[in-house]
Amino acid sequence: MEADEFETFVRQSTPALRRYARAVAADPDRAEDLLEETYVRVAWVWPRPLADGNPLGYAKIAMIRLHTSWFRTLVRRLRITSPASPLGPDGGSGDGSDLLRRLLAGLPPAQRAVLVMSYLDDLDDSTIAEAVGRSPATVRSLRHRAVGAIRAGVPAVRSGVDREVAG
Numbered sequence: 563m564e565a566d567e568f569e570t571f572v573r574q575s576t577p578a579l580r581r582y583a584r585a586v587a588a589d590p591d592r593a594e595d596l597l598e599e600t601y602v603r604v605a606w607v608w609p610r611p612l613a614d615g616n617p618l619g620y621a622k623i624a625m626i627r628l629h630t631s632w633f634r635t636l637v638r639r640l641r642i643t644s645p646a647s648p649l650g651p652d653g654g655s656g657d658g659s660d661l662l663r664r665l666l667a668g669l670p671p672a673q674r675a676v677l678v679m680s681y682l683d684d685l686d687d688s689t690i691a692e693a694v695g696r697s698p699a700t701v702r703s704l705r706h707r708a709v710g711a712i713r714a715g716v717p718a719v720r721s722g723v724d725r726e727v728a729g
Contacts, residue, residue: 568608571617572601582622585678586629588667600625622683623693626675630694665715673708676701 579600583593603624604611611620666674672694679690687698694701 564608564612567612568605571604575618575621578618579621579625582678582682583625585666585682586625586671586675588663588669588674596625596629599628603628622679626679626693627695630671630675661715662712665712668715669708669711672696673704673711676704677708680705 576597580593580597583597583600584590587593587596600621604617604621611617614620666677669677675694676690679685679693685693687701691698691701696704
């Protein structure tokens, strides 16, 4: 019976969780991997999210934790010293959604996760803090830095576009 319930959950939740994974990972290939890893993690403990009554919420939190854990491991392995610029060498081109995707992709995973949980899920700081393993004050700080980074990236591109139009 529980296996049938899990299969039903997977069929019904895949579209929503795939969108969520793409927002969190900012890379379609990594998002698919993250989605699969999340389903494996949820399947492993399936009676718990089912008993909790909110398996989708459980899966989203598991996805956030898997993503931040994966990224921490990657950073430790690669010893990244400076993040790559989210904009192309020409200062960016394309529509606004393309720019926003690139700006979000340039954010550290914790900041991106906080933005996703804040604006897509409309969760409060304490719920986000519990999900990402940080304090509510740290969540507010991460959100503030992320929004500031996005705001800082937008005017630079607009001024480049304005110069192209004027020239």
